[in-house]
Amino acid sequence: MEVLRIHHVAFAHSSDTPVPRLLQEGLGLEVGHTEHGEGFVERMIPVGDSYVQLLEATGQGVVQRFLERWGPGLHHLAFEVPDVQAGVTSLAAAGAPLVDQAPRPGAMGTIVAFIHPSAFGGMLVELVQAPQMR
Amino acid sequence: MEVLRIHHVAFAHSSDTPVPRLLQEGLGLEVGHTEHGEGFVERMIPVGDSYVQLLEATGQGVVQRFLERWGPGLHHLAFEVPDVQAGVTSLAAAGAPLVDQAPRPGAMGTIVAFIHPSAFGGMLVELVQAPQMR
Numbered sequence: 001m002e003v004l005r006i007h008h009v010a011f012a013h014s015s016d017t018p019v020p021r022l023l024q025e026g027l028g029l030e031v032g033h034t035e036h037g038e039g040f041v042e043r044m045i046p047v048g049d050s051y052v053q054l055l056e057a058t059g060q061g062v063v064q065r066f067l068e069r070w071g072p073g074l075h076h077l078a079f080e081v082p083d084v085q086a087g088v089t090s091l092a093a094a095g096a097p098l099v100d101q102a103p104r105p106g107a108m109g110t111i112v113a114f115i116h117p118s119a120f121g122g123m124l125v126e127l128v129q130a131p132q133m134r
Numbered sequence: 135m136e137v138l139r140i141h142h143v144a145f146a147h148s149s150d151t152p153v154p155r156l157l158q159e160g161l162g163l164e165v166g167h168t169e170h171g172e173g174f175v176e177r178m179i180p181v182g183d184s185y186v187q188l189l190e191a192t193g194q195g196v197v198q199r200f201l202e203r204w205g206p207g208l209h210h211l212a213f214e215v216p217d218v219q220a221g222v223t224s225l226a227a228a229g230a231p232l233v234d235q236a237p238r239p240g241a242m243g244t245i246v247a248f249i250h251p252s253a254f255g256g257m258l259v260e261l262v263q264a265p266q267m268r
Contacts, residue, residue: 001160003161005182009208011255013255017256019255019257022253022255023254026224026225026230026254027135028135047139048183048214050140052140070207074208074210074211076208077186077208087161120156120160121156121206122151122205122207
């Protein structure tokens with residue numbers, strides 16, 4: 001199991017918080033890519049070799065449920081690995097409970113799998129496999 | 135204002151959660167550096183060009199207070215910038231409330247300043263200036 005880098009750090013927020021504008025005006029960070037998920041909009045902001053991922057709740061779904069429970073905050077940490085399937089197999093063999101039993105398509109052509117927070121003491125971790133070598 | 139990279143992502147946890155061991159066994163990530171703060175131990179785990187920072191509460195202090203309020207979870211996001219003082223000045227001019235009015239020494243020879251979470255919609259952001267060019 002090899003982790004290449006922090007792929008992204010995700011922050012969950014509601015529609016009435018202009019986080020993209022705040023990050024641009026305050027830190028010069030600009031949204032590079034936007035996708036729409038079920039009940040949320042996902043914005044990827046390049047920072048060095050990684051991204052900040054903004055998850056804006058736009059309806060019912062996992063982001064809205066997170067906000068109802070915790071309020072706005074850091075949501076998960078995604079590690080880039082060469083092979084998500086190998087990572088999931090290795091973690092399952094080590095006893096880690098999984099959210100995604102098998103890798104599935106993520107944003108921007110990636111393949112992803114979420115590991116249950118209980119595997120890492122409460123930290124929600126995602127594995128991400130890039131669509132090609134960078 | 136220029137952000138070079140994600141310097142680290144911090145995760146707060148209690149002493150009874152063996153997060154360093156879990157990350158090592160599950161993902162092959164190893165602690166590279168350990169420092170002691172007021173009421174906490176800070177462990178830096180290199181991941182690509184960034185770090186995962188584990189903040190273990192060992193007594194009263196900011197980490198313990200975070201845990202009492204929220205439980206274990208992602209605590210803050212640190213951006214590496216070339217000049218923390220310039221970053222603080224720029225953010226203050228943009229109206230961002232600060233935790234640290236002036237930069238101060240951080241771990242591993244860095245200079246750091248925390249920006250108040252209300253500046254970024256609830257996300258606690260730290261600026262980090264490396265001790266020298268890497």
